[in-house]
Amino acid sequence: MPSQSAGPAPRPEPQRRRRADAQRNYDLLVSAARDVFHHHGVDAPLDDIARRAGVGNATMYRHFPTRRELIIAVYSEEVAGLCARSRSLLASDRPGNALFGWLQDFIAHVAAKRELALSITDDRTALFDGWHHSMHTAASALLTRAQSAGAVRPDLTATELLTLANGIALTATDATPAERLVLLLRQGTDTSSTPTDSTRRHDA
Structure with a gap:
């Protein structure tokens, strides 16, 4: 498996490029989830993540249904x-x-x-x-x-x-x-x- 250059990790994203606002919301949610999971564990309420990201729950579930x-x-x-x-x-x-x-x-x-x-x-x-x-x-x-x-x-x-x-x-x-x-x-x-x-x- 070794290669001379480090390849990108797999990302659970659609193949179609997101609009700028959708990408921004995606990034905000991932960043917020990283912080919330770090401080409160992986069972932390998802509503807290949406609130920390500054987006609505519907937006969060549109990006991450589960x-x-x-x-x-x-x-x-x-x-x-x-x-x-x-x-x-x-x-x-x-x-x-x-x-x-x-x-x-x-x-x-x-x-x-x-x-x-x-x-x-x-x-x-x-x-x-x-x-x-x-x-x-x-x-x-x-x-x-x-x-x-x-x-x-x-x-x-x-x-x-x-x-x-x-x-x-x-x-x-x-x-x-x-x-x-x-x-x-x-x-x-x-x-x-x-x-x-x-x-x-x-x-x-």
């Missing part, structure tokens, strides 16, 4: 944002910092949006396959660039990196913050930590 569709839209926007950040970081003159800076954002996303992800209980496979592919592509592009610059050991894969980052997101605590765990991960993946042939033979 809570599930609104949750998917919020999660998709988060994934799309991470992919966009990956693309912008590809221009960084410090590839190692770009990779691990993006990983910090990925970890924050997993930790903060876990409830959203778990609330999508039906037809999860296609959605999460698409999101996973987008994240993998984004990480692969940054990782390949960091490896080419000699900033990260060459035997590391994007799948391994995302698995480790996901573990950090789910297990980090105030006593062991994510930032320290990411630092340890970075130290462990530094090119100076790459096993030598003699080490591999000894381990075998």
